Amino acid sequence: MSQHVLFVGAGQTNLSVLKNWKKRAPNHVEWTLVSPSRYHYYSEMFSGYIEGKYSLEDIRIDIKAFCQQHGGRFIEEKITAIDKNRNIVLTESGKSIQYDLLSADIGSRHAGGSVQGVREHALFVKPHNEFPTTADKLQRTEYPVIVGGGFSGVELALSLQVWRQKHDMKTPVTLVSATSILPNEKQDVREQVRNLLDERKILIYENTPVDSLDAQIIHAGNEMISYGEVLWAEGNEPPLLFDYANLPVDEKGYLLVSSTLQSLGDPAIFGSGDCVTIEEYPVWRKDDVIRQGEILEENIIRALKNKQRLKRFQPKKKHGAVLNLGLKQGLYLNGDKHSISRRAWKWKTQMDKNFMKQFNKS
Ligand SMILES: Cc1cc2nc3c(=O)[nH]c(=O)nc-3n(C[C@H](O)[C@H](O)[C@H](O)COP(=O)(O)OP(=O)(O)OC[C@H]3O[C@@H](n4cnc5c(N)ncnc54)[C@H](O)[C@@H]3O)c2cc1C
Incomplete structure (x- = not known):
């Protein structure tokens, strides 16, 4: 059978x-x-998408076609x-x-459920298939705010700002973080990225946990931050x-x-x-x-095959990441080493494109 x-x-x-x-x-x-969803959206490429570098077809996999090609059934x-x-x-x-x-x-799932007003008023990165609509709203609004100072918040803030400057949107992106930006990275990495955020004229609120949102204002301690659209990119559940x-x-x-x-x-x-x-x-x-x-x-x-012995996963000893910082700049992180360069950006771009090629063959 x-x-x-x-x-x-x-x-x-x-x-x-x-x-x-x-x-x-x-x-x-x-x-x-x-x-x-019939399409799987690859979130590693979302920053490139919001920057205007990728089209919809570049960042998504047609799951139905993929299943047909590989001899399986797809149920949406x-x-x-x-x-x-x-x-x-x-x-x-x-x-x-x-x-x-x-x-x-x-x-x-995205986090934020415990902060008053977030479910009602914020946009989220998940579900991923809604990201194109979310990106469009953030690009067009007068006051875009991103909450979350981790990898994805920083990548998206920098890339969104590039898109907006290219399209003559005068008002800047605001980045709000409950901690410092990139809290798990070393101080010199954080400083370099903070300098870049400043250079690109992004408004930063660090160590500013959000207490609540109403329809237009983010309340965070003594701060009241106006927003047109707010993306909640802090934490997962x-x-x-x-x-x-x-x-x-x-x-x-x-x-x-x-x-x-x-x-x-x-x-x-x-x-x-x-x-x-x-x-x-x-x-x-x-x-x-x-x-x-x-x-x-x-x-x-x-x-x-009813084999009794299965293989065991072991994590890598050294971890790395490459972030897209927009304008063909990338942040390379590997153990103790880090650098901001065009080479890192090229590497990330190539890795992401190679990943997608495996699944979107015609
Ligand atoms: C902007 C951004 C940039 C990122 N950059 C990087 C990066 O550079 N490097 C990196 O390693 N990570 C990065 N990440 C994180 C990374 O994308 C996630 O860790 C990754 O998406 C998780 O993959 P996954 O396979 O676990 O789940 P997902 O990619 O979330 O896939 C889950 C799938 O399950 C489906 N699904 C969900 N619920 C159900 C259900 N109940 N029934 C059936 N199907 C369901 C979804 O539709 C989806 O197809 C980034 C994240 C963001 C938001």
Whole structure:
């Protein structure tokens, strides 16, 4: 009898498994990918999109076409429940789908829910398929504000400012951060990036946690910051799916998996990417996702072949990142080393384009 693998979410790890599926999977196995949008938007390229460097087609993957090309079925739906005792999931429209193995890569949700007025008035980076509309609103408004001084907030503020200056928008982008900007980086990195934000005439409020939003004003301690549109780019929250499914989750609600990427509550459920916490490595960094994709692929294939020994994920010892700073400048971070250069920007651009090429072949 044929087996059925259900891929929930078109995140990076699920897609990387599926692109090799035909070559690797046993013949009797069918697969389905379920995701709420036909397109998966690659958030690493959002800053380039808001800067005007990329088109819509550059930053999104046509999941339906991808599934057809790789021999699987696509269902445009959101999964709302997992019944692990019956190996069934339920979709938002009430369909039930049976599975033998399930691989969840559904990312996280945006944070901000506990700050008064954020849900009602702010824009968010997620769901990713709404980002083009969000970008348009931020480009056109007179007073755009970005809340969040981490990688994505800084990248988006710098790139948005470039777009606005190019289009003669006179009012600057404002960046508000509860901490210093890039709080996890060394002081000299923070200073260089802060200088760049100043040079580009971005208004910065550091160490300014937002208390509440009303329809036009951000209230943060003694500060009252006017906005036309505000993007909330601070923090993430876990998806609700796993807690509801009675699967073991960490104290925040992320699916707990072992280093084989299997749920601690059910070995038939795999999890990877932003939606999980790995029991042995509670703190892994985003640049470990490629490695997770390799482990996930190998372990799903082994599980389908009833092999007992699965491979174990180990995070990299040294972590790196490259940020787009706009105007063909990039920030390269690797262990103790860092630099701002055109070379870093070129490298990031090439990496992002190469990533997309794997999935958007005609
Ligand atoms: C502006 C910006 C820049 C970034 N730059 C970088 C960078 O340079 N490098 C880096 O490593 N990281 C970067 N990140 C972070 C990175 O993009 C995320 O870590 C990454 O998107 C997480 O990937 P994922 O596969 O876990 O989930 P996602 O990419 O969020 O994918 C989740 C998928 O699951 C689907 N889904 C969600 N819920 C359900 C459901 N209930 N049922 C079915 N499907 C569902 C979604 O539609 C989506 O297709 C950036 C983020 C932002 C916002």
